[in-house]
Structure formats: C-alpha cells, structure tokens
Amino acid sequence: MSFQFEILHLDALSSARCARFSTPHGTVETPAFMPVGTQATVKGISPQQVEQVGAKMILANTYHLALRPGSEIISSLGGLHRFMGWNGPILTDSGGFQIFSLESERTITDRSVVFRSHIDGSVFDLSPERAITIQEELGADVMMCLDHCPAADLPAVEQADAVRRTVIWAQRCARAKRRTDQALFTIVQGGLHKQLRSDCAEALVDMDFSGYALGGLSVGETPEQMYEIVEFTTPLLPQNKPRYLMGVGRPQDIVEAVDRGMDLFDCVMPTRNGRNAMAFTSSGNLRLRNRCHRDDDRPLDSQCNCMTCRTFSRAYLRHLFQAGEMLGPILLSIHNLAFYQQLMRNIRSAIGQGLWREWCRQWKKDYLGLE
Amino acid sequence: MSFQFEILHLDALSSARCARFSTPHGTVETPAFMPVGTQATVKGISPQQVEQVGAKMILANTYHLALRPGSEIISSLGGLHRFMGWNGPILTDSGGFQIFSLESERTITDRSVVFRSHIDGSVFDLSPERAITIQEELGADVMMCLDHCPAADLPAVEQADAVRRTVIWAQRCARAKRRTDQALFTIVQGGLHKQLRSDCAEALVDMDFSGYALGGLSVGETPEQMYEIVEFTTPLLPQNKPRYLMGVGRPQDIVEAVDRGMDLFDCVMPTRNGRNAMAFTSSGNLRLRNRCHRDDDRPLDSQCNCMTCRTFSRAYLRHLFQAGEMLGPILLSIHNLAFYQQLMRNIRSAIGQGLWREWCRQWKKDYLGLE
Numbered sequence: 246m247s248f249q250f251e252i253l254h255l256d257a258l259s260s261a262r263c264a265r266f267s268t269p270h271g272t273v274e275t276p277a278f279m280p281v282g283t284q285a286t287v288k289g290i291s292p293q294q295v296e297q298v299g300a301k302m303i304l305a306n307t308y309h310l311a312l313r314p315g316s317e318i319i320s321s322l323g324g325l326h327r328f329m330g331w332n333g334p335i336l337t338d339s340g341g342f343q344i345f346s347l348e349s350e351r352t353i354t355d356r357s358v359v360f361r362s363h364i365d366g367s368v369f370d371l372s373p374e375r376a377i378t379i380q381e382e383l384g385a386d387v388m389m390c391l392d393h394c395p396a397a398d399l400p401a402v403e404q405a406d407a408v409r410r411t412v413i414w415a416q417r418c419a420r421a422k423r424r425t426d427q428a429l430f431t432i433v434q435g436g437l438h439k440q441l442r443s444d445c446a447e448a449l450v451d452m453d454f455s456g457y458a459l460g461g462l463s464v465g466e467t468p469e470q471m472y473e474i475v476e477f478t479t480p481l482l483p484q485n486k487p488r489y490l491m492g493v494g495r496p497q498d499i500v501e502a503v504d505r506g507m508d509l510f511d512c513v514m515p516t517r518n519g520r521n522a523m524a525f526t527s528s529g530n531l532r533l534r535n536r537c538h539r540d541d542d543r544p545l546d547s548q549c550n551c552m553t554c555r556t557f558s559r560a561y562l563r564h565l566f567q568a569g570e571m572l573g574p575i576l577l578s579i580h581n582l583a584f585y586q587q588l589m590r591n592i593r594s595a596i597g598q599g600l601w602r603e604w605c606r607q608w609k610k611d612y613l614g615l616e
Numbered sequence: 617m618s619f620q621f622e623i624l625h626l627d628a629l630s631s632a633r634c635a636r637f638s639t640p641h642g643t644v645e646t647p648a649f650m651p652v653g654t655q656a657t658v659k660g661i662s663p664q665q666v667e668q669v670g671a672k673m674i675l676a677n678t679y680h681l682a683l684r685p686g687s688e689i690i691s692s693l694g695g696l697h698r699f700m701g702w703n704g705p706i707l708t709d710s711g712g713f714q715i716f717s718l719e720s721e722r723t724i725t726d727r728s729v730v731f732r733s734h735i736d737g738s739v740f741d742l743s744p745e746r747a748i749t750i751q752e753e754l755g756a757d758v759m760m761c762l763d764h765c766p767a768a769d770l771p772a773v774e775q776a777d778a779v780r781r782t783v784i785w786a787q788r789c790a791r792a793k794r795r796t797d798q799a800l801f802t803i804v805q806g807g808l809h810k811q812l813r814s815d816c817a818e819a820l821v822d823m824d825f826s827g828y829a830l831g832g833l834s835v836g837e838t839p840e841q842m843y844e845i846v847e848f849t850t851p852l853l854p855q856n857k858p859r860y861l862m863g864v865g866r867p868q869d870i871v872e873a874v875d876r877g878m879d880l881f882d883c884v885m886p887t888r889n890g891r892n893a894m895a896f897t898s899s900g901n902l903r904l905r906n907r908c909h910r911d912d913d914r915p916l917d918s919q920c921n922c923m924t925c926r927t928f929s930r931a932y933l934r935h936l937f938q939a940g941e942m943l944g945p946i947l948l949s950i951h952n953l954a955f956y957q958q959l960m961r962n963i964r965s966a967i968g969q970g971l972w973r974e975w976c977r978q979w980k981k982d983y984l985g986l987e
C-alpha cells in the first residue's frame with residue numbers, strides 16, 4: 246500500500262496528534278509544514294537546500310504549472326519530481342485557490358472555471374476532470390480536488406453555492422482519477438458558517454477520500470474566526486486520515502490549529518517575508534532593514550542551526566538587503582523555512598512526550614511575549 | 617612567509633605557466649579565475665556554493681564596501697572573511713576601476729579621486745593612502761594599489777597622465793601599507809600605447825610589489841588590441857610574481873591571455889550572463905530563453921558536473937526564466953562559475969602535461985567552432 250496514515254500519539258488534553266504519513270516518495274512526520282513551490286520551485290532555494298532545512302514534503306500548483314510550462318511538457322520530461330529535482334513527497338493544489346485569488350480573471354459555472362490566463366490572456370478552462378488529468382500528468386504524490394474557494398465575507402447564499410459546487414466537483418474528481426499511485430484529498434468549504442462546514446464535511450466524508458483539507462480560510466477572516474472554524478470542523482473529519490489546513494499561516498496560527506487537530510500546513514509566508522527582509526526567530530520577528538542591525542554580530546536566532554545562522558551575522562544580512570543583493574532574500578528564505586521546520590519538530594516532540602499544552606504556554610511566552 | 621608564488625610548469629612553446637600562489641587563507645593554483653563579489657557577495661550564491669564550484673579565491677571591491685556598509689563596520693565585525701563567510705583567499709580591488717566606470721561622478725587630481733556616492737550623492741574622497749587604510753580594515757589577502765584607469769580610447773597625453781599618476785599613487789600606497797599579513801599588488805596602465813605600458817611597467821617593477829596586474833583593458837578596445845598589449849607587457853613583468861589581468865573576460869580571452877603568460881583573472885561575466893539566461897558550455901553558449909529548450913531533457917553541458925547540470929534539464933531552467941523565478945539566475949550563475957573553474961582546471965592540466973598548444977587548438981574547435 247503506497248499511502249498510510251499511522252497515528253503515533255494523541256494528546257490527552259487537546260486534539261493535537263502526531264502521525265506518520267507514508268507516500269510513494271517518502272514518509273512525512275506530522276504535524277508538518279510544506280514549503281510552497283507554486284511554479285515548481287521553492288522561490289530562491291535549490292531542492293538540496295529545501296532538504297537541508299528539514300522539509301520533507303512540498304507544494305506545487307496545478308493552475309500555474311498548467312499554464313506554464315504546461316503539464317504535458319512536465320509529463321514528457323518524466324513528471325514533476327524529476328522536472329524540479331525534488332525526490333520527496335509533493336502535493337499539488339488544484340487551482341481552486343486561484344478562483345479566489347484571481348477572481349477578476351475567471352468565470353465559474355457548475356461545469357468548470359474559465360480563467361483568462363494572467364500570463365497572456367488566453368483562455369484556460371479548468372473542469373474537475375481536467376484538474377485531475379493535469380495533476381496525473383504532473384504526478385505529485387497527493388492531488389487536491391478542484392474546489393470553489395470563495396472570499397470569507399461572502400453572504401451565506403454564495404457560500405452555500407460554493408459548498409454545493411465543491412461537493413459535486415469532489416465527486417467528479419474522484420470519478421476522473423485513474424492513477425493508483427497518487428492520493429486524492431478533498432477540501433471542506435463553507436466560509437464562517439458552521440452549518441455549511443458541517444454539511445460540506447458530511448457529504449465529503451461519505452465519499453471516503455485519502456485526506457481532508459480545510460479551505461476558504463486565511464482569506465480575510467480574523468485569526469479567532471479561523472480558529473473557531475477549525476475547532477468546529479476537525480471533529481467532523483475522519484480521525485484516521487490526514488487533515489490539511491490550506492494556506493496557513495503564521496507560527497501562532499499553526500500552533501493553534503495543531504491544538505485543534507490539524508496535521509498539514511502550507512504557506513508562502515516564510516519565503517515571501519524572507520524576500521522582504523523579515524526573519525522569524527524564536528524570540529519574535531526581526532526586520533533586517535532596521536538600522537539597529539547594522540553592526541550586530543549575532544546570528545538571526547541563537548537557537549537556530551540553519552546555514553544562514555551558522556554562517557552570517559545580522560549585520561551582514563542587513564548589508565545584503567541594503568545593497569539590493571539577491572543573497573539577502575535567499576538566506577532569509579532559508580532561515581525562515583528552517584525556523585518553520587524547527588517549529589514543527591518542536592511541536593511533534595512536545596506532543597510525543599505528552600507535554601503539548603505546557604510547551605504551548607512556554608512557546609507563546611517566548612515567541613509572542615505573552616504571559 | 618605568508619605569501620609565496622612557486623612556478624610549477626613553464627610551457628615550452630608559449631608563455632603559459634602553472635604556479636602555486638600561497639596566501640594566509642589558503643593556496644591558489646594558477647592560472648586561476650576569481651569570481652567577483654563586489655559587495656561582499658558573489659551575486660546569488662552562498663560561500664558554500666562558491667566553494668562547491670571549485671573557486672579558491674574571490675574578489676571584493678574597496679569603493680563599494682567603503683560606501684556601504686563601511687570598512688570600519690566590516691573591521692569591527694572581524695574583517696571581510698568573517699563578514700561574508702568566506703574563509704579562502706580574497707583580493708580587494710582598489711576603486712581605480714570606478715574612476716573609469718563612474719567617470720561622470722568623480723573628479724581626479726594627483727591628491728585623490730573625489731566621488732559623488734552613487735548611493736546617496738555624498739562625497740567620498742579616495743586617496744592612495746585612504747585606499748590602503750580601507751583595504752587594511754577589510755583585511756583581504758591581496759590589496760590593490762589605487763590606480764588611474766582611463767578609457768581605452770583616450771589620447772596618448774591623457775594616457776600618459778594616468779600612467780604618471782598611477783606610478784606616484786603606487787609609491788604612496790606602498791608607503792601607506794602597515795599590515796604584513798596582506799600582499800600589495802600594483803597595476804600597469806598605459807592604454808594601447810606600448811611605450812606608456814613599458815614606462816609604467818619599468819617604474820613599478822623597480823618598486824618591487826608582490827604581484828603585477830594589467831589594468832585599463834577590457835574597457836572598450838578590441839580583443840586583438842588587448843591580446844597585443846598583454847603579449848607586449850607580460851615580458852616586462854617579473855617572472856617570479858603573479859600576473860593578474862583585471863576584468864577579463866570571455867573564455868577565449870582567458871585562454872589567449874594564459875598563452876601570453878597571465879596567471880589571475882576576474883570577471884562578472886559568468887554571474888551577470890547567468891542572471892540574463894546565458895549559459896557557457898563546452899560546445900558554445902546557450903540562450904535559455906530560446907523556445908528550442910522548452911522540452912529539452914538534457915543538462916546544460918554533458919561535460920559539466922556542477923549541481924545545476926547534475927540535477928536539472930534545460931527545459932526546467934528555461935521554465936524558471938520564463939516564470940521569472942529567482943532560481944533560474946541562481947542555477948545559471950552556479951553553472952557558469954563551475955564552467956569557468958573547469959576551464960581553469962583544464963588549462964592547468966594541459967600546461968602541466970606539456971600539452972598546452974594542442975589543448976588550445978582542440979578547445980577552440982569545440983568551444984568556438986574554429987578549425
């Protein structure tokens with residue numbers, strides 16, 4: 246059996262859990278954070294460096310790769326793993342998120358979503374079946390069903406329509422799937438409406454997917470609203486399947502979601518913020534452009550063992566950003582990804598040792614400065 | 617003795633030679649190519665990656681680092697090696713090249729050259745003595761005398777004035793030098809005028825520097841004019857000291873200059889061209905944006921063992937450039953630097969085996985397509 250999800254520890258006082266997710270390209274200890282490689286590259290970082298920061302599984306994007314270079318090209322070159330030189334597990338997002346993020350460039354019907362390409366204006370018609378065909382050409386370990394991801398603030402009637410469409414599309418995706426060496430995850434929508442989340446989860450659980458994602462979060466709602474929906478929805482999902490909170494998020498969001506039972510995460514934040522001179526550290530975030538760092542010989546984070554922290558001072562990193570040198574974004578992306586991976590290791594270790602809630606309390610104190 | 621220059625092989629049919637140049641931070645086999653790290657970073661590449669491509673010695677720039685972050689800051693952080701995380705030999709150019717490249721932003725007198733900072737318009741007064749002070753604060757293994765580098769097409773009277781000033785400044789640099797753990801190289805100017813080159817070389821050789829550079833080349837003259845000046849000037853320089861051809865150049869320029877007795881080279885070409893999607897290969901150059909590469913599964917160069925060629929296809933590299941992804945410039949810079957280092961290894965090996973002229977003939981055939 247290519248895919249297994251084996252629960253190793255269940256926390257006694259929360260919904261937090263540790264598990265081992267096996268895929269054809271390797272095993273992922275969860276809770277896990279997946280670096281984002283939308284266009285078949287984690288921005289600015291070689292696959293070797295992605296491995297060195299400790300990441301096991303990464304993300305790529307169906308919509309973007311279908312438009313450029315095209316999934317048939319990637320397929321003819323041996324699939325996405327070979328194309329991008331990453332031999333670990335990969336998950337491909339389906340394009341559902343682009344229904345939200347490229348709202349002005351698409352028309353949605355029950356049949357499909359028709360995009361005007363953000364590259365050259367050409368028409369790209371993405372049906373649930375096409376999303377599966379493309380993802381089978383890409384050959385990632387985990388495919389996502391095409392879903393309808395709406396903005397968080399849409400009225401209930403539109404959220405309900407997105408749920409209805411997401412459920413129909415999930416069924417069509419499951420039927421379209423041919424390859425047996427790829428897992429298919431589905432996505433629970435429903436915005437901030439508990440009844441819709443519940444309806445959506447119930448319908449999708451009946452179809453028995455290999456994994457369940459929460460979508461439509463981190464799209465404009467407050468963190469507290471997000472935590473509430475996660476807390477409400479997680480118990481509706483199968484205990485013995487991976488749960489994936491899409492597009493989340495800040496370190497504190499991940500900690501809160503793990504506490505509520507989520508296993509997998511992805512977010513552009515470590516790389517995007519890194520490119521913008523913001524470093525995550527165990528004692529809070531640093532803005533490297535600030536003048537206070539100009540002659541600071543310390544590493545970004547004395548608790549971090551990444552290549553950036555082993556080699557360079559804050560003063561040098563600031564210099565790179567001030568001088569507009571590419572190495573600044575590269576080194577901060579590496580550090581931030583390493584920070585996220587270290588965070589996940591600490592989370593797994595705390596759960597495994599039965600110290601989860603105590604660890605959380607100390608972590609918030611250190612990272613957020615909360616007592 | 618910190619610095620040694622030991623000649624290992626002299627070619628019988630040309631002026632080509634192999635030598636071992638020892639510095640406080642390690643030994644460099646020559647002929648050698650030094651990657652350029654103007655602002656204390658080889659653009660887009662970590663020091664570890666610079667090492668992995670096989671480079672032993674790199675370049676940094678006095679003018680740029682004095683303006684930003686400031687040599688006193690670098691000094692207070694333990695010097696340039698520690699600042700930039702490079703433990704091998706470093707050579708700092710003096711700022712003389714900026715007299716040429718920033719011509720509209722400077723005023724030159726015998727006392728000094730006064731720049732208007734290209735960053736903030738502030739005044740930066742660089743005398744020969746100040747160039748040495750700054751370079752001693754930076755702490756590179758090899759310092760360069762401040763010279764007056766004029767454009768190649770200036771009339772003889774102005775070239776003569778630049779030579780006169782370069783000689784006076786070399787003397788002042790030698791007098792200003794305090795540290796004994798840094799070598800000081802001087803620079804022969806004189807444009808395309810053999811008499812001026814000869815006068816300049818003679819005066820500088822009398823002063824007994826640790827190494828001799830040829831400056832004022834690769835500044836607008838033809839390759840043939842450059843080769844002629846190299847061929848004319850090399851015999852005027854001491855046999856037992858390193859000879860450095862500044863800012864050169866294309867692979868074929870390096871081969872021609874080695875043939876005429878040069879030992880050290882630097883150029884931005886491998887990294888700059890790499891950022892612009894141009895790859896050097898053993899069978900000629902590739903433009904990765906060309907459509908012909910879109911589904912080409914081959915590595916850039918089947919004879920290259922760099923990380924880029926071991927891991928990625930031309931199709932993937934093209935995709936990165938088409939998608940505007942940072943990893944494209946990074947991977948091509950790595951490859952191009954590796955190509956240059958492999959070229960230098962091949963050159964040294966051919967000289968060492970007494971096969972230099974035969975190797976040259978075959979190399980030109982393969983690389984330039986010349987019979």
